[in-house]
Amino acid sequence: MADLKVDFGKFQLKNPVMTASGTFGYGLEYSQFYDISKLGAIMVKGIRSVPSDGNPTPRVAEVTGGMLNAIGLQGPGVEKFLHDEHYLPGVKKTGATVIVNIWGKTAEEYAEVAARLEAEAKNDITALEINISCPNVKAGGAAFGTDPKLAEQVISAVRNATALPLITKLSPNVTSIAEFARIAEACGSDSVSLINTLSAMAIDIETRRTKLANRTGGLSGPAVKPVAIRMVNEVYKAVKIPIIGKGGICNGADAVEFMIAGATAVAVGTANFVDPYVPLQVIDFINDYCDRHGMKSVSELTGSLLN
C-alpha cells in the first residue's frame, strides 16, 4: 500500500484523483453511486456571481474518441451555491473535499466570487479553480485564458481577493501553454490544471448545420489525451507549482501517464459520463502501480519521465 497523499503546499489531498469541473455536477449527482469522499477532491461546476442560463441546445455531440460540448456554464450563482442543499451544504454532508471552479465576465467579478466564497465558506472549500479557459462563453472564460494581459489581470485580482489556495485552469487553445502557466505562477496561483477542452466543430452533413447550437464547442475524451500529456510535460518544465493533469483520462494507466509527464494529481472528466466508477478504479490502479514499481509514495511518480 503506497502513500497516496499529495501535497500542493497550501493544501494536501488524500489521493491524487479528482473529478473535473463540468463533468461531475456539484457532487451529489454521483453520490448515488459511491462515497465521493473517497476522491482526492471534487471540482464542482463553474460558479459566478449571478445565476446563468448557459447556451441554447443542442449542447452536446458525440464524435470519434470523445464528445463536443457547449454547455456555456449554466449555473445557480454564488448565493444559491452557498446556501441551497443541492449545492455546497449538501455536498459537504458527504464529507467530500470540494474545489470550487469560479468564473465571471470581468476580472472584478472573478474577485467578487472568490471573496464571497472565502467569507462565507472558507472551511468548506479546499481551493478555488480559476476558469479562464471555457471555450463556450463569449465574455469571460477563454477570452481571459488566451490573452496574456487579461490572464494576468484576472489571476492577480483573484489573488488579491482571497487567501484560499488557487488553481488556474489553462486553455489548450493557445500557441504556448507554458507561457500562461508562467503567468499563473507569477501572479500567485498555487497550482495549474490542464487542459480544458479544445475548441472544435462538428457538422451534420445531411442538414449542413453545426451539431451544436453554439456552432463551436469543446472537444474532450480520449482523443485529446496525447495533446494534454504533451502540454502537461511542457508546463512541468516551465513552472515549479504543482500541476493537475486532465484531458481524456479513461483509466488508471492514463492517469499514471499524466503523472509521469509531470502532474502531481489528475482529474477524470468525460469518462464519468461513460462509467461513473472510473475515478475509483483510477485510485486502485495508481496504488497497485506504485506497489509494482516499488514506489513508497505516489509523489515519486510525478515527473518521473526518463527521457
Add this chain to the structure above:
Amino acid sequence: MPNCTLISNERMHGQYFRAVFDAPEIATDATPGQFVHIRIDNRLDQMLRRPFSIHNALDGKLTIVYKVVGKGTQTFSELPAGSVCDILGPCGKGFSAPAGDVIPVAVCGGYGAAATFMLTRQSKNGGVLLLGARNEKDILLTQEYARAGFQVKVATDDGSMGIKGRVTDLFPELLKEYQGKKLFFYGCGPHPMLMALAKLLREKSLDGELSVDHIMCCGVGACFGCVVKVNDHAHPGEWMYARSCADGPVFKLADIYTE
C-alpha cells in the same frame, strides 16, 4: 450499476425493436416514464451511453421498445441474446401514478407509447391510449394496450390507420365519450407534438404530465447537456432550463414552457 444480460432483442416490424434484459434490481424500482442509460459497446465512435424509455419492468425483467434512428441504436439492434450490457437506472423522474378515480389517458407519438405502458398496470379504472404517427408502419403496441384494458384510438397523418390527422385531433371524440369523467393526461412523443398537446390541455383546462427530453450525455444530472425550457415560476412568463435527465424527463403540465 448492474451488468445485465440480454434475454432477447427482436425486430417487431420495420425499424422497431423490443429488447428484454434480465435486470432484477432495475425492474424492481422502475416506475412509468423513467429511463435506463445503456452503454452499448466500447467503440470509440460511440462511447456515450444511450437513453431508452422503460417499456415494462416485471418479474425481474426489463423491456425496452426502441427505433433504430442512428449508429448507437443500430449497434444495439445487432446485439444477440446473451450479450451483457452495463445499464444505469432506473433514471429520472417518471409519471405519477393515476390517483383515485381518474382515468389515465396516454397521448403518444409513435414509439412514445413505450414510455406510458406501465400506467396500464397502475390504473384501477382502465384508461385510454391516443396514438398518433405518420402512417400505420409507425403504429405499435396498440394490441398490448388493448390487452391491458386500455381503449385505443389512432390517428395517422396519411389516414392509413385510424382517423386522418394529428393525435390531438382525437380529442373531440375522447372528450365527448368521457364527458363528466375525471381524465388525467400523460404525454410522450416528438417535441412539436408535446407542445401542441400542452397548448390543447391548457386551452381545455385539462391537466397532465409530459415526458420532454433532449440529447443526453451523463443521464444523471451532472453535465447539463440535455436541458429543456420550463416555466420559471419565480418569474411568470419567463423560462429557465431544467435537466431532462434528472429534473425530468416527466414534467407537470404547469412546468411545460410553450413558446
